[in-house]
Amino acid sequence: MRRNTQIFIIFIGILLFVTQACENVYTPKPHGYLRTDFPEKKYKILDTIYPYSFEYPVYSNIKQDKSKGAEAYWSNLVIPKFNAIIYLSYKNIENNLQILEEDSRKLAYKHSIKADAINTTIWNSEENKVYGVLYEIKGDVASQLQFYLTDSTKHFVRGAFYFNLKPNKDSLAPSLEFLKQDVNHLIESFKWKNN
DSSP states (O other): OHHHHHHHHHHHHHHHHHHHHTSOOOOOOOOOOOOOOOOOOOEEEOOSSSSEEOEEETTOEEEEOOSTTOOTTOEEEEEGGGTEEEEEEEEEOSSOHHHHHHHHHHHHHGGGGTEEEEEEEEEEETTTTEEEEEEEEEESOSOSEEEEEEOSSSEEEEEEEEESSOOOHHHHHHHHHHHHHHHHHHHHTOEESOO
């Protein structure tokens, strides 16, 4: 009888082990982000009464800025597919170039509280008389790209790029890299009309 009890206990032990081994263990899936299908890169030229022109993506729209306080030649480059916008403001230079440049720098560096880093790129096109700075602001910040362009005598344009959603550098990284190429193209194709 003792031998039958030992066999029974071993049988129950094996049965418990097998049932525990076959039990489904829930493992949560890692957090993922939606896949974005990127459109083909094609550009059209901004040809308006504005004192400047540039090439911008066909999947975006230029709208005149009609917000309170907007001045002449201010516009918004709206990119609906990415829920993004580039605000462009224009100023005439009247012995105030250093002030305008410093204001642009301060506006970019306002993001330094949340920024992981701020990289600057100097733009210089002697041929088109376009000079400026691009600020690439890394991290969970409201505006990841800001820039200004000037001819250093008459014209000054400032640009600020925003996604219209809560900043998340991980989920926005692919879209930001894609749209950064468009901002660079805008700057590279930028021209003053009456220079």
